[in-house]
Amino acid sequence: MATEPVPSACPLDCPDACSLEVTVEQGRIAKIDGGHANPVTEGYICAKVRRFADHVYGKERLLTPARRVGRKGEGRFEPVTWDQALGFVAEKLSSVRAEQGGEAILPFSYGGSNGYLSQDTTDARLFYRLGASRLARTVCAAPTGAAAKGLYGKMPGVAYSDYVHARLIVIWGANPSASGIHLVPYVQEAQKRGAKLVVVDPRRTPLARRADLHLAIRPGTDLPVALAVIRWLADEGHAAGDFLADHATGFEELWRRAEPWTLEHAAEVAGVDADGIERLARLYAEASPAVIRCGWGLERNRNGGSAVAAVLALPAVAGKFGLRGGGYTLSNSGAWTLSTSPAIREPEPSSRIVNMNHLGEVLTSPKASVGLLFVYNCNPLATMPRQDLVRQGLERDDLFTVVFEQVMTDTARFADVLLPATTFLERTEMARGYGAYVLQRAPAVIDPVGQARSNHDVFAELCRRTGVARAGEPESAEDLAAAILEGHLQGAAFEAALRRDRVAFPESGPCPVQFVDVFPRTDDGKVHLVPKDLDREAPGGLYGYWPDPATEGHPLALVSPATDKRISSTLGQLHRGLVPVEMSPRDAERRGIRDGDRVRIRNEFGEVVCPARVTPDVRDGVVVLPKGIWSHNTENGATSNVLCPDTLTDVGGGACFNDARVEVEPA
Numbered sequence: 001m002a003t004e005p006v007p008s009a010c011p012l013d014c015p016d017a018c019s020l021e022v023t024v025e026q027g028r029i030a031k032i033d034g035g036h037a038n039p040v041t042e043g044y045i046c047a048k049v050r051r052f053a054d055h056v057y058g059k060e061r062l063l064t065p066a067r068r069v070g071r072k073g074e075g076r077f078e079p080v081t082w083d084q085a086l087g088f089v090a091e092k093l094s095s096v097r098a099e100q101g102g103e104a105i106l107p108f109s110y111g112g113s114n115g116y117l118s119q120d121t122t123d124a125r126l127f128y129r130l131g132a133s134r135l136a137r138t139v140c141a142a143p144t145g146a147a148a149k150g151l152y153g154k155m156p157g158v159a160y161s162d163y164v165h166a167r168l169i170v171i172w173g174a175n176p177s178a179s180g181i182h183l184v185p186y187v188q189e190a191q192k193r194g195a196k197l198v199v200v201d202p203r204r205t206p207l208a209r210r211a212d213l214h215l216a217i218r219p220g221t222d223l224p225v226a227l228a229v230i231r232w233l234a235d236e237g238h239a240a241g242d243f244l245a246d247h248a249t250g251f252e253e254l255w256r257r258a259e260p261w262t263l264e265h266a267a268e269v270a271g272v273d274a275d276g277i278e279r280l281a282r283l284y285a286e287a288s289p290a291v292i293r294c295g296w297g298l299e300r301n302r303n304g305g306s307a308v309a310a311v312l313a314l315p316a317v318a319g320k321f322g323l324r325g326g327g328y329t330l331s332n333s334g335a336w337t338l339s340t341s342p343a344i345r346e347p348e349p350s351s352r353i354v355n356m357n358h359l360g361e362v363l364t365s366p367k368a369s370v371g372l373l374f375v376y377n378c379n380p381l382a383t384m385p386r387q388d389l390v391r392q393g394l395e396r397d398d399l400f401t402v403v404f405e406q407v408m409t410d411t412a413r414f415a416d417v418l419l420p421a422t423t424f425l426e427r428t429e430m431a432r433g434y435g436a437y438v439l440q441r442a443p444a445v446i447d448p449v450g451q452a453r454s455n456h457d458v459f460a461e462l463c464r465r466t467g468v469a470r471a472g473e474p475e476s477a478e479d480l481a482a483a484i485l486e487g488h489l490q491g492a493a494f495e496a497a498l499r500r501d502r503v504a505f506p507e508s509g510p511c512p513v514q515f516v517d518v519f520p521r522t523d524d525g526k527v528h529l530v531p532k533d534l535d536r537e538a539p540g541g542l543y544g545y546w547p548d549p550a551t552e553g554h555p556l557a558l559v560s561p562a563t564d565k566r567i568s569s570t571l572g573q574l575h576r577g578l579v580p581v582e583m584s585p586r587d588a589e590r591r592g593i594r595d596g597d598r599v600r601i602r603n604e605f606g607e608v609v610c611p612a613r614v615t616p617d618v619r620d621g622v623v624v625l626p627k628g629i630w631s632h633n634t635e636n637g638a639t640s641n642v643l644c645p646d647t648l649t650d651v652g653g654g655a656c657f658n659d660a661r662v663e664v665e666p667a
């Protein structure tokens with residue numbers, strides 16, 4: 001008998017937030033397809049989520065709570081009941097707090113879910129009330145977020161569907177063919193209508209292959225390139241004088257800071273032709289509407305915040321706003337002013353803040369004294385920098401580690417207590433996109449698999465067991481969702497739309513035009529081209545360039561971008577083969593490396609042994625090993641993250657993954 005598909009929505013860490021239709025047969029997921037509630041999905045979803053049932057029912061799925069019996073990292077556990085597991089954890093939370101102070105508890109969570117209900121609700125309540133350390137979630141989007149806030153107060157960006165109206169599309173440090181696939185058809189449609197396409201990326205990505213101009217710059221040199229374009233626009237009389245006078249501050253100062261960056265100087269630093277940068281500048285000056293898709297690739301280095309600020313300054317300098325299909329897109333999360341704080345019912349404490357990039361250092365430094373690490377929505381051994389230190393920290397006998405997970409990840413193997421979590425198909429979620437402008441309600445479509453429980457249930461129970469719960473607080477998905485919506489001006493309208501259509505659009509609507517429907521949300525409503533806060537924060541000031549950290553011994557830049565196989569490290573258990581490091585034919589030849597050879601990638605922090613793939617898609621001086629791979633994807637169990645420094649970006653305290661400098665040799 002044919003069953004009606006059940007509507008759902010994907011809350012994984014991807015901009016697109018697809019609506020889904022899930023066919024359930026005899027209580028099990030039989031098929032996952034795209035839905036239509038989110039207009040960008042149009043029935044089409046990625047292959048990863050299409051086969052998400054393999055994640056839900058796979059052999060790595062955690063089915064019961066468990067306690068470690070082997071050595072840390074060995075991955076040997078024995079099942080215990082929920083009552084026992086929560087008993088251990090509650091007792092340990094209380095004893096660590098009593099003996100070492102609340103700050104010795106470090107909650108560690110990040111990209112597992114973009115849903116409103118599974119992070120910063122009952123978990124925050126528990127950790128706030130225990131006085132635990134607070135986590136600065138900086139591993140992604142911290143510098144882009146700081147720049148977008150400083151310049152524009154996080155003004156919502158150009159909608160994917162409006163890209164068809166653009167005459168010029170610049171894809172800058174993004175690879176939507178892997179990381180947000182629904183933008184790609186709109187880019188292709190615009191090209192069919194005659195739009196030009198420019199891609200700025202050290203790799204020849206699928207869109208770079210179809211581009212009119214591909215600037216394959218060295219990683220970390222976006223800032224000089226963008227400043228050279230700004231300088232050229234201003235020098236050649238293409239700056240939008242009236243727009244800047246009415247709607248921006250700081251243009252003269254920005255121009256002054258761009259002064260050292262002639263096309264030739266920027267070209268030399270970026271390792272590209274000056275002609276290419278001039279062509280970008282000219283195309284940008286002449287085309288209208290012109291849109292920039294700014295990604296996250298350019299933020300993950302020492303210059304990240306300034307680079308993103310300079311790229312975001314371009315549409316203001318050249319006067320590209322005010323038309324459908326003109327402006328920029330970064331993260332559209334700023335379109336949502338919903339907050340989970342009304343559901344937490346507890347002010348944030350003033351306990352110490354730990355930057356998540358420093359997990360390794362914090363776990364291994366006696367000064368920082370972490371006694372209990374509680375990991376959820378995150379796989380830090382696979383995703384944080386300085387994997388060597390993270391591993392050493394997780395091996396500590398005197399560290400009690402709780403891992404609340406869906407599957408046996410690299411991090412989960414180090415747990416003292418494992419708690420099995422539901423996937424989004426087994427619980428109610430309320431999720432928003434950060435590319436697509438949608439908020440969706442996704443009710444559970446199947447019962448929890450095994451004994452899995454939702455985050456909000458488990459943390460509410462831990463509040464009770466540690467004695468910090470208060471009567472009448474929202475705990476269920478429904479009550480938490482109601483509390484979040486009630487706390488919002490538009491909450492009732494969202495609620496009604498979610499009930500009726502399962503989808504709500506932000507106040508700005510699904511396709512806002514910048515400077516027509518939406519404006520900067522800065523204090524004076526203007527674009528701040530040199531925001532004071534960022535200028536104070538950046539060592540050496542905003543738009544100051546920090547040179548390449550390469551050394552003679554470690555001359556190659558390692559970048560670790562997203563791929564179509566995983567979402568960060570999520571789904572990594574489903575891809576067990578060795579993952580190759582990609583390098584250019586010239587770099588390979590110089591080192592006597594042929595396609596398929598076994599190689600060692602090394603630097604001062606560690607090494608990775610894996611196969612080499614020689615490809616002209618990577619520029620000279622750059623090697624690529626994707627983010628999110630697991631220990632089973634390399635010969636020695638270390639991944640790109642063992643090579644990544646834990647230094648911080650110029651603003652936002654973000655990760656400098658792409659500042660990893662390495663040497664590669666035959667192994």
Ligand SMILES: Nc1nc2c(c(=O)[nH]1)N[C@H]1C(S)=C(S)[C@@H](COP(=O)(O)OP(=O)(O)OC[C@H]3O[C@@H](n4cnc5c(=O)[nH]c(N)nc54)[C@H](O)[C@@H]3O)O[C@H]1N2
Nearest residue numbers: 173174175178179200219220295296297561562566567568
């Ligand atoms: N399939 C899939 N989708 C995802 C994810 C995933 O892992 N898999 N991850 C999600 C998450 S968490 C995020 S944050 C987004 C990220 O989405 P994207 O913004 O696309 O981020 P990345 O893949 O990190 O990098 C994008 C591009 O930047 C290039 N790049 C690296 N360094 C530099 C540089 O210095 N300058 C320039 N101009 N380019 C550079 C890389 O070669 C890469 O092609 O995608 C989300 N979507």
Ligand SMILES: Nc1nc2c(c(=O)[nH]1)N[C@H]1C(S)=C(S)[C@@H](COP(=O)(O)OP(=O)(O)OC[C@H]3O[C@@H](n4cnc5c(=O)[nH]c(N)nc54)[C@H](O)[C@@H]3O)O[C@H]1N2
Nearest residue numbers: 110111112140377378379383404421560568569570627657
């Ligand atoms: N080398 C390198 N490393 C990187 C990057 C890079 O560019 N280079 N980029 C980074 C970026 S962009 C990001 S966003 C981070 C992401 O890094 P992480 O925050 O570690 O995100 P994921 O790897 O997706 O892991 C999320 C985990 O949460 C689990 N999970 C999902 N839903 C739930 C739930 O409801 N409850 C519980 N308890 N668990 C759940 C999933 O099973 C998964 O194992 O990685 C960063 N790491």
Ligand SMILES: [Mo]
Nearest residue numbers: 013111140141
């Ligand atoms: Mo991310």
